[in-house]
Amino acid sequence: EAGVTQSPTHLIKTRGQQATLRCSPISGHTSVYWYQQALGLGLQFLLWYDEGEERNRGNFPPRFSGRQFPNYSSELNVNALELEDSALYLCASSLAPPGGGLFFGEGSRLTVL
Amino acid sequence: GQQVMQIPQYQHVQEGEDFTTYCNSSTTLSNIQWYKQRPGGHPVFLIQLVKSGEVKKQKRLTFQFGEAKKNSSLHITATQTTDVGTYFCAGPAAGNKLTFGGGTRVLVKP
Numbered sequence: 001e002a003g004v005t006q007s008p009t010h011l012i013k014t015r016g017q018q019a020t021l022r023c024s025p026i027s028g029h030t031s032v033y034w035y036q037q038a039l040g041l042g043l044q045f046l047l048w049y050d051e052g053e054e055r056n057r058g059n060f061p062p063r064f065s066g067r068q069f070p071n072y073s074s075e076l077n078v079n080a081l082e083l084e085d086s087a088l089y090l091c092a093s094s095l096a097p098p099g100g101g102l103f104f105g106e107g108s109r110l111t112v113l
Numbered sequence: 114g115q116q117v118m119q120i121p122q123y124q125h126v127q128e129g130e131d132f133t134t135y136c137n138s139s140t141t142l143s144n145i146q147w148y149k150q151r152p153g154g155h156p157v158f159l160i161q162l163v164k165s166g167e168v169k170k171q172k173r174l175t176f177q178f179g180e181a182k183k184n185s186s187l188h189i190t191a192t193q194t195t196d197v198g199t200y201f202c203a204g205p206a207a208g209n210k211l212t213f214g215g216g217t218r219v220l221v222k223p
Contacts, residue, residue: 043213101158
């Protein structure tokens with residue numbers, strides 16, 4: 001069974017541009033989570049989607065947004081990129097939030113120059 | 114808001130020795146989860162503890178949930194080079210937001 005898949009693996013953008021990251025959850029999982037992990041640091045909660053709805057968001061500015069599609073895949077959009085947005089963006093899925101553990105993808109490494 | 118703290122931030126261990134890493138929450142948790150992230154990798158779910166005082170073992174790893182459900186520990190015996198990585202604990206906050214601790218980065222000296 002395929003795990004959580006994320007694309008692209010790496011993305012390089014310049015300040016002010018927009019980035020779109022994509023995530024496909026494990027088959028049967030309806031919840032998708034997005035986390036930001038700056039280099040060498042912990043995981044900061046960004047967004048949680050379940051059944052196509054945004055259920056919760058972390059302490060990030062509105063330029064971080066996303067959506068979940070009817071097939072439960074998700075995308076994360078970051079507008080007006082800033083240098084400090086450079087990080088590993090991790091997507092995770094679960095059967096039922098949040099118990100039972102999150103299953104993470106390999107992540108998308110975003111570099112903002 | 115809820116805070117989850119882990120100590121130590123770094124753990125240098127001689128191969129074969131034991132060590133413990135600790136996780137403390139500012140609020141009572143319904144459950145605590147542990148993850149391991151290898152260098153260059155992504156977090157991998159290890160275990161979930163739900164009951165007060167619960168202890169679970171996975172080979173050389175022993176996980177414990179505190180009686181007050183506000184703290185947890187991970188004890189690794191006979192550390193091996195395969196144990197290298199960062200160990201995160203995580204607990205659900207209001208709105209089902211899973212909050213991660215800062216992690217304990219484990220370095221093993223052969």
